[in-house]
Amino acid sequence: MNPLQPYYDTIGQMKEKGLYTPVRVLESRQGPWFTIDGKKLLNFCSNNYLGFAQDKRLVAAVIQAVKQYGVGPGAVRPISGNLALHMKAEAALATFKGAEAAFLLPGGFIANIVAIATIVGKEDIVISDELNHASIIDAIKLAQVKNKFIYKHSDMAELELRLIEATKAAEIPKADGTKPIILVVSDGVFSMDGDIAPLPQIVRLAKKYGAVTMVDDAHGEGVLGEGRGIAHHFALQGQLDIEVGTLSKAFGVLGGVITGKKELIEWYRQKGRPYLFSTGLSVADSAAIIEGVNILSQSSSLVKKLWDNAAYLREELQKLGFDTGRTETPITPVMLGDENLAKDFSTKLFTLGVFATPIKFPMVALGKARIRVMPSAAHTKRDLDFGLSAFAKVGKELGVIL
Ligand SMILES: Cc1ncc(COP(=O)(O)O)c(C=O)c1O
Numbered sequence: 142m143n144p145l146q147p148y149y150d151t152i153g154q155m156k157e158k159g160l161y162t163p164v165r166v167l168e169s170r171q172g173p174w175f176t177i178d179g180k181k182l183l184n185f186c187s188n189n190y191l192g193f194a195q196d197k198r199l200v201a202a203v204i205q206a207v208k209q210y211g212v213g214p215g216a217v218r219p220i221s222g223n224l225a226l227h228m229k230a231e232a233a234l235a236t237f238k239g240a241e242a243a244f245l246l247p248g249g250f251i252a253n254i255v256a257i258a259t260i261v262g263k264e265d266i267v268i269s270d271e272l273n274h275a276s277i278i279d280a281i282k283l284a285q286v287k288n289k290f291i292y293k294h295s296d297m298a299e300l301e302l303r304l305i306e307a308t309k310a311a312e313i314p315k316a317d318g319t320k321p322i323i324l325v326v327s328d329g330v331f332s333m334d335g336d337i338a339p340l341p342q343i344v345r346l347a348k349k350y351g352a353v354t355m356v357d358d359a360h361g362e363g364v365l366g367e368g369r370g371i372a373h374h375f376a377l378q379g380q381l382d383i384e385v386g387t388l389s390k391a392f393g394v395l396g397g398v399i400t401g402k403k404e405l406i407e408w409y410r411q412k413g414r415p416y417l418f419s420t421g422l423s424v425a426d427s428a429a430i431i432e433g434v435n436i437l438s439q440s441s442s443l444v445k446k447l448w449d450n451a452a453y454l455r456e457e458l459q460k461l462g463f464d465t466g467r468t469e470t471p472i473t474p475v476m477l478g479d480e481n482l483a484k485d486f487s488t489k490l491f492t493l494g495v496f497a498t499p500i501k502f503p504m505v506a507l508g509k510a511r512i513r514v515m516p517s518a519a520h521t522k523r524d525l526d527f528g529l530s531a532f533a534k535v536g537k538e539l540g541v542i543l
Contacts, residue, residue, distance in 0.1 A: 159480035159510075160502055170195045171393075173519040177496065185490075185497040185514050185528050190364055190471060191433075191443045192519030193393030198436060199429045206428030218421040219410075226427035231398075233434040238369055238386075239378040240400035244409050245430075247422055249359045249387030250276040252397025255413040256355060256385050257326065258284040264315040265322040266307045270294055270338065272331050274357055288321070297342045300325070304350040323352035329371035330360035333505050333513065335468030337365070340375050355383035360472060362398075363391025363433070367441040394429040396422050446518040447471055450525060454516045457529050462542035466511070473514040474500070475532070477541065483510035486535055493531040 143149075155161040169176040171194040175184050193199055206226065214222035227245055235243040246252045257280035261267055266288040267281050281289060288310050290303040304323070311321045325347045327338040340356060347354045358371045366373025368391070372381055383405065388396035399409060410416065422430075437444070451471035458465055464476040477483045483499035490497050490512070501510040514532075516525065536542040 159484045159499075165496075165498075173517060173521075173524055175496070180494070182491070182494055182496040183524055183528050183531075185495050185516075186512075187515055187517065188360075188390035189393055189519070190391040190447050190515070190517050191368075191393070191437075192517055193363075193391065193429070193433050193436075195519075196393065196433075196436075199393060199432045202428045202432035203425045206424050210424045212424055214421050214423070217417065217419060219417055222421055224421070224424065224427060226424060226431070227421055230422075230427045230430040230434075233431050234398050235400060237434045237438055238384070238400050239373070240384065242401065242403045242406035244399045244406045244413075244416075245388075245422055245427075246397040246399070246413075246416060247419065248395060249357070249385065249389055249397040250279075251415045251419075252385045252387070252399050253277050253357055254280045254283060255409055255415055256383050256399050257281060257324070259409055259413045260353070260383075261286055261322055261324050263287055265324065266290070266310055268292060268300065268303045268307055268323065268325045268352070270327045272334070273326065273328050274332060274359065277326055277328070277357060294331075295327075295336070295339055297339060297346065300343065301346055304346055304352060307352070308350050323347075323350065324355060325352045326355040326357070328360075329356045329358035330365065330470050330472065332360050332472065333500060333511075334466050334474060335360075335470045335472030337361075337371070337374075337469050340371060340377060340381075344377060344380050353382045354380075355385065356381055357385045359385070359387040359390060360470065362386040362388070363437065364444065364447065364471060368437040368444045388426070388430050388433070392430055392433045394426045394433075396426050396430060443518040447516065450516040450518065450520050450522075453522065454514065454525050454529070457525070458514070458532065461529070461533050461536060463532065463536060471516055473516065474511040475514060476509070476511045478508055478510060480507070480510045482539065482541075483512060486512055486539060486541070489535040489538065490531050493534060495528050495531040497528075 165177050167175050214224050216222035231243040231245050253276040261284050263285045267286045268290045271291050272294045292299040292303050307323045361371040365371050372378045384400045386398045388394050455473050466474045466476050480501045487499045497512045500513045
């Protein structure tokens with residue numbers, strides 16, 4: 142038998158249980174409306190929070206940069222691919238976020254890998270929220286950390302207990318005689334539920350026990366703190382040791398960023414393997430990031446529009462009788478529970494002209510399937526109303542609401 146056959150057999154079972162993920166093909170721009178299978182659909186599930194993925198100003202900046210510099214860096218940055226545009230984008234991000242230094246990588250997933258696996262190893266200790274993003278979980282695995290403590294989601298009493306245990310474990314020095322690092326890591330905005338981590342308490346507790354703090358602000362970049370992220374939202378600038386963000390959501394392109402003290406970023410530049418052994422961002426991504434930062438530095442009107450749209454959408458969904466979970470941000474989950482129900486809901490929305498994919502295991506726990514609605518600053522009120530009327534119709538048809 143083909144040794145890979147068991148995997149292929151599993152696919153059939155995944156289809157039966159509603160756990161198979163078919164991937165649709167976009168035939169137009171990633172805007173508030175787009176085309177799939179020749180059908181115009183309301184886009185209700187992108188991470189393009191500010192509409193930057195199709196913003197004319199970013200497009201113009203990219204065209205100009207590509208004409209001037211070409212398309213790709215041609216080598217890993219430490220060899221011969223370190224573009225002036227990379228450095229300019231990093232400087233712009235550091236200033237915008239009020240950090241000493243910024244370090245750009247080709248995506249948020251990679252940025253989390255670099256941020257974690259370059260500072261902790263086998264003998265160090267990591268304390269992580271149970272709902273942290275997959276990239277954080279994988280980074281901890283890659284770092285081969287033996288002492289992992291997982292605390293209940295945003296439960297600060299449990300975080301303190303884990304810090305006490307970690308402090309005890311850290312009394313045993315590492316083989317080289319140094320003290321193990323204790324790293325506390327949390328998502329800033331939890332991507333599937335939209336709630337915000339209690340960062341001031343996390344920072345306070347971590348400081349009390351001498352731990353290093355890291356936040357993954359993927360869904361806070363361009364969204365929280367007038368676009369400057371979660372540290373600004375909580376007035377914690379300079380208090381977090383490591384901030385990771387992504388440019389692949391609100392900034393509309395591709396990229397991950399680590400911000401922190403100059404020495405930390407220098408360490409990452411010397412030791413971060415995905416930086417040393419993988420090519421940096423394209424010209425287009427770098428130019429778009431610079432323009433995105435430029436726009437947000439001048440005005441937070443798009444961020445305000447996003448939040449206004451999010452508030453309207455959430456209120457109206459709740460009025461209809463939907464359960465939107467514990468969100469505090471534009472991420473608007475419509476909780477459905479059953480995986481097949483979520484799949485059917487999404488299919489019916491599609492026939493009514495609304496594109497909103499079901500979110501199910503392994504993205505969330507089994508039995509916690511949902512449709513995660515994502516409003517953007519590019520949606521008009523009419524767009525939102527169109528989507529809401531489809532949700533009302535399908536919700537009634539499937540008995541989710543009365
Ligand atoms: C919380 C969180 N962290 C990291 C990432 C990865 O970001 P990127 O798409 O830039 O690799 C995501 C994206 O899904 C995310 O939601």
